[in-house]
Amino acid sequence: MQEKTIITISRQFGSGGKEIAEILAEKMGVRCYDRQILYLAAEKMGDTEVDIESILESAYRTPDSSIGSMGTYGFEAVPYYNKMFREQAKAILKIAEKGSAVFLGRCADAVLRGHPDCFSFFIYADEEFRRERAGTHYGSQSLKELEKENKTRERYYNYYTGQKWGDPQNYDLMINTSRFSPDAAAELILDYIEKRQEA
Template sequence: MNKDVVITVSRQYGCGGRELATILAEKLNVKLYDKQIIHLAAAKLGIDDLSEADLKELENTVQPMTLTYVPFHSFGNHAGESSRGMFIAEAGVIRRLADDGPCVILGRSADYVLEDMPNHFSIFVCADDDYRQQRGKDVYEGKTLKELNQENEKRARYYNYYTGKKWGDPANYDLIVNTSKASLDKIADAIIAYIDTVK
């Protein structure tokens, strides 16, 4: 496989996308970036006191949007820091990490940020409702399918707002995979094989 490929992984909540990204990074012997991006972006903005609760909010909480809505605010002494500023800071971090070498980047609209990068390959990970519902019970502390879908709606709003594209639209990604159909390990091997054929 081309050693310079940067893989971005977007995923439905509850489909095993984080685990799949981890397996891909291990198989390719490259770094996996996810929550570190938020911390690095926050540091870039001078926000140095992110708690785990703040991190969770930055990663998942996106309210219905208006032109004046500012979701990322009130961290430490930086109250009012705009969400757009945070998104731009995250985008800068993502570009820098991708320029540093091959890696796997999870979430953060990285597929959009790197869409013009020639060695970039984007994946969207989804799963059938029955599969996600079972994982909600077993892996996500008893979350219901409704709760998983609510998280998906937040991700979609965030992505749609900042990219101007539709989250999960196959046209936005190089490959869509359904984790309901095989083990995550086999899916990771299939992704690597597919990338080998197109890169």
């Protein structure tokens, strides 16, 4: 694997995407950035005393009455009143400039689109698999509750990127974890990247 490799993981809630991102980071010897991006953005905005739930609520806010997207203008085109997304994008870009990293969510695939060292993956799973994980990994939540979270992610992603969340054209590879363990999925991703870098 090349010295600088950046991976973005987008995922359905309940598919095991977070585990895969953490495994990838461990195997690569780099950091996995998820909620840390929110803290960095909040710090830039001067909101260091805000609790995580408030930060998350702010991070997923999308105005209902406005049309927004990064489009071809980049993240600076995002309306000023949602500075949280703008600061998250800046943090992602700054980290990516420094070296290898794994990013989980936060529209990192769109923020880093066109970056020569970046590879993006979408993790999803069958309903039955996610229903089972909802009960064992997410405090006995129902599949309906997981789908509600997915809708929030989809709305957020679509609003800020102008693209469709889960569209295969946005990713290098999509992996169904109903058929792969997290370790096997991570190995598949690393193998894919190595083959691409060798090409």
